[in-house]
Amino acid sequence: MSDALTKMLSSRDWILADGATGTNLFNMGLMSGDAPELWNEAHPDRIKALYKSAVDAGSDLFLTNSFGGNASRLKLHDAQSRAHELSRISAEIGRDVADAAGRPVIVAGSVGPTGDIMEPVGTLSHSNAVEIFHEQAEGLKAGGADVLWLETISAPEEYRAAAEAFALAQMPWVGTMSFDTAGRTMMGMTSAAMVQMVEGLDHPPLAFGANCGTGASDLLRTVLGFAAQGPSRPIIAKGNAGIPKYVDGHIHYDGTPELMGQYASLARDSGARIIGGCCGTMPEHLSAMRRALESGERSEAPTLERIVEALGPFTSAGDGTEDNAPTARQTKRARRRAV
Numbered sequence: 084m085s086d087a088l089t090k091m092l093s094s095r096d097w098i099l100a101d102g103a104t105g106t107n108l109f110n111m112g113l114m115s116g117d118a119p120e121l122w123n124e125a126h127p128d129r130i131k132a133l134y135k136s137a138v139d140a141g142s143d144l145f146l147t148n149s150f151g152g153n154a155s156r157l158k159l160h161d162a163q164s165r166a167h168e169l170s171r172i173s174a175e176i177g178r179d180v181a182d183a184a185g186r187p188v189i190v191a192g193s194v195g196p197t198g199d200i201m202e203p204v205g206t207l208s209h210s211n212a213v214e215i216f217h218e219q220a221e222g223l224k225a226g227g228a229d230v231l232w233l234e235t236i237s238a239p240e241e242y243r244a245a246a247e248a249f250a251l252a253q254m255p256w257v258g259t260m261s262f263d264t265a266g267r268t269m270m271g272m273t274s275a276a277m278v279q280m281v282e283g284l285d286h287p288p289l290a291f292g293a294n295c296g297t298g299a300s301d302l303l304r305t306v307l308g309f310a311a312q313g314p315s316r317p318i319i320a321k322g323n324a325g326i327p328k329y330v331d332g333h334i335h336y337d338g339t340p341e342l343m344g345q346y347a348s349l350a351r352d353s354g355a356r357i358i359g360g361c362c363g364t365m366p367e368h369l370s371a372m373r374r375a376l377e378s379g380e381r382s383e384a385p386t387l388e389r390i391v392e393a394l395g396p397f398t399s400a401g402d403g404t405e406d407n408a409p410t411a412r413q414t415k416r417a418r419r420r421a422v
Contacts (some may be wrong), residue, residue: 084256087189087229087230088144088229088230088257088289088290090192091108091143091144091187091189092289092290092356092412093129095118096351096356097351097355097356097357097358097376098122098147098189098358098367099141099142099190099347099359099372099373100142100143100145100319100358100359101141101144101145101364102140102142102324102359102361102364102365102368102369103360103361103363103364103368103415104119104146104148104346104391105119106336106362106364107133107136107365108122108129110131111126111129111132111133112246113213116154116361117160118151118159119150119159119162120148120149120151120152120157120162120169120170120173121149121160121162122148122171123149123169123173123179124172124178126269127172127176127354127402129178130148130173130176131176131309131374134139134177134180134181134345134368135180136406137369138180138184138188139179140373141369141370141372141373142171142188142359142369142371142373143187143189144188144189144190144357144359145177145180145188145191145192146191146192146193146232146234146258147170147173147176147177147190147191147193147223147226147228148173148176148337148402149169149173149174149193149194149219149223149299150193150194150220150234150235151193151195151198152166152173152193152194152195153194153195153215153216153219154166154199154218155199155215156195156216156352159198160386162382165214165222165287166218166219167218167222167225168222170192170219170222170226171223171225171226172226173192173193173223173226174190174192174222174224174227174228175226176227176319177226177227177228178226178227179369181229182390185228185321187261188229189229189230190228190231190254191225191229191231192197192220192228192230192232192254193232194216194219194220194231194232194233194234195233195235196222196235196236196238196239196241196243196401197215197216197235201244202240203240206285206296209240209243211246212240212244212245212321213244213247216244216247216249216250216366219249220251220254221252223254223303224252224253224254224385228254229255230254230255230256230257230289231249231252231254231255231256231257231315232256232257232258232259232422233245233249233256233257233258233259234258234259234261234294234295234321235259235260235294235295236258236261237260237261237268237270237272237380238261238268238269238270238272239277240271240272242258243279243280243284243416245410246258246284246285246287247285247286249286250285251310251408252335254389255330256286256288256339257291257292257319258281258288258291259293259321260293260294260295260297261292261296262282262293262302262305262403263295264403265398265400265401265403266301266305266308266399266402266403266404267403273403273404274293274306274402274403275308275311275312275313275404276289276306277293277309277339278309279312279380281314281316282314282315284364287316288316289316289359290314290316290317290318290356291317291318291319292306292309292313292319292320292355292357293305293309293320293322294321294322294361295322295323295361296323297324297326297398298339298395298397298398299322299324299325299342299346299395300390300396300397300398301397302321302322303320303322303346303349303350303385303392303394304378304402305352306318306350306353306354306355307321307353307354307387308335308402310353310354310384313370318355318356319355319356319358319359320353320357320359321357321360321361322337322346322360322361323338323362323363323364324336324360324362324363324365324368325342325352325395326395326398327337327363332351334419336362336364337364338363338364338368340367340368340371341371342393343348343364343368343369344371344375346393346394347371347372347373349377349385349389349390349393351359351376351381352381352382352383352384353384353385355383358372358376359372360372365378366407384396384415388411393401
């Protein structure tokens with residue numbers, strides 16, 4: 084079991100993660116509806132270029148192209164039997180890039196949601212979820228991932244199942260949830276409730292936090308919510324590059340490199356130690372984030388007014404903790420990471 088992330092966290096004030104997977108792969112020719120994970124075998128050169136672009140832009144850590152690489156998601160593409168294999172290949176390509184970087188770079192094995200709703204609301208049992216996550220974890224481990232990176236999770240039950248699976252694989256991990264419903268996850272979890280859940284796990288993550296969601300402003304409000312609970316482990320912030328807009332038939336994120344540089348500094352000041360981008364975040368954004376983190380000094384936690392001034396308005400009036408906040412949405416749709 085690699086201890087690379089623990090070592091880096093012990094010697095660094097902050098760690099720069101990577102940016103979007105989907106945005107960059109679409110620019111390389113991936114078509115909407117295709118499984119990015121199949122490119123690990125079909126176009127390994129493009130996956131290598133994806134990883135290398137993050138490293139060249141200054142990332143200390145990048146995620147493998149395996150977000151939808153579990154059997155449940157791959158079933159949509161008749162590739163459910165290849166979950167272990169495709170995840171292994173994604174990590175092997177990443178291992179080659181990291182080992183050639185000339186500096187410490189961490190390969191984080193991306194693990195996304197199953198796409199199914201867990202019992203009792205849905206049909207996915209805890210034991211089946213653990214089995215699905217365990218298979219993918221073993222593939223990423225075999226490929227040389229340093230750490231597993233659970234992301235874009237909405238349901239606490241799925242987060243707990245993944246934690247159990249990662250314990251079976253004897254792998255360190257981190258885990259983020261997506262707070263995309265007026266300050267809560269799609270299944271109703273608040274930032275405070277996530278801290279409580281994480282601290283109570285038998286196999287807790289090395290770090291935890293939020294990714295994707297809506298805009299960078301909303302994500303930082305969630306990070307402040309984490310920090311207010313006084314958690315014992317590092318916080319992750321991986322926000323989108325602005326707000327998605329439909330332009331000329333394509334989804335476009337309006338966040339400039341300058342805005343993402345401000346976001347990175349504010350994320351650090353809000354309490355995050357692992358900072359990256361999600362949907363829409365390109366290498367030029369990462370470069371600006373690296374410059375901002377290296378040149379700027381840590382300040383006190385920003386006010387909500389300061390966040391809005393720098394990054395734009397929140398998409399909801401509250402952070403999900405108020406009495407009239409929305410509860411779980413009953414849906415079987417599951418988002419894909421990093422559009």
